Amino acid sequence: MSPSGNILNFPDRSPIEEEAARWVVRHDKGGLTAEERAQFDAWKQASPLHADAFARLSGHWDDLDLLAALSDTPRETPVYRRPAILAGLGMAAAVAVAVLVGASQMLAPAHTPVQIAQTPGLDLYTTRVGDQEKITLSDGSIVTLNTASRIETRINGQERSVRLLEGEAFFEVAHDPSRPFRVYAGDGMTVAVGTAFSVRLKKDAVEVVVSEGKVAYSRVTDIPAPEPVAYVAAGETANFSDNVVIEKVDVAEVDRKLSWREGKLVFAGDPLSSVVADISRYTDIQFDFASSDLADMRVGGVFHVGEVDEMLDAIETNFGLRVERTGDNVVRIEHAPN
DSSP: OOGGGGEEEOSOOOHHHHHHHHHHHHHHTTOOOHHHHHHHHHHHHTOHHHHHHHHHHHHHOOOHHHHHHTOOOOOOOOSEEOTTOOSOOSOOOOOOOSOOOOOOOOOOOSSOOEEEEEETTEEEEEOOTTOOEEEEOTTSOEEEEOTTOEEEEEESSSOEEEEEEESEEEEEOOOOTTSOEEEEETTEEEEESSOEEEEEEOSSOEEEEEEESEEEEEEOOSSSSOOOSEEEETTEEEEESSSEEEEEOOHHHHHHHTGGGGTEEEEEEEEHHHHHHHHGGGSSOEEEESSHHHHTOEEEEEEETTOHHHHHHHHHHHHOEEEEEEETTEEEEEEOOO
């Protein structure tokens, strides 16, 4: 498949294509009920254009996991808000109406994480830019480190604690009620017993995504056991900064946010600036936009970690943009000349 199949623009979907894409998604979610089947048959028979659009889009989807990841199941309203919280922070979602599956395979990490013993019981693990690695801790918990990430761990008979110093990590916590599993990141602490969740340290926030169980989030203070600020359960994402925003999302959105564990980055209606910022975490290339309208362009697609050149080709092919390398590690995106 050509690189242009890896990314698409969302603004101009015809109503028929949008309806067809929705039916493709609903078929993929485990079959239709009798009532849904009757609705689908009526819709398909209402016009030859309907049947044609459904057949065409169904033929494009050759990766059902990706199809589920790009479903536009409506989000629920954030379930917890601190006072004076900012509105409109939820991520956009859309149904993709073109094939988004790349042909490349996941790249194997070039280096294993570096482990440096600091003091007895205290270890430091780190991955380089573009690398990802799994680490099994002495308690049986598994940590998957994302690109350019660092953690400090202390596992002993009395405590299980991890400090995320940089980047992002996914934790599969071994069940042990006597020793809660604590992850420190920024000015917060996430506590779990037997849970699966990710923690990402951003510039001005900490993002938590829970795929299994429930975690408690507290602000780090001088108090030995501070009261939790919020609880985040399976199927919820949270952003902790000056405010707390927790969203209830569907399984597809959780999978999309955690797709990096499989060497894939999946986007659905995200601003182009957000897409390139996320991809740039896996490379030393920095991106520059000639104008704000380019940065705000909504796109969707799937990329395999390390496919920077393929992404740049797709941007030029699909959007009529020009991608120019202005330095060894700098790429400028601008409107192509008429």
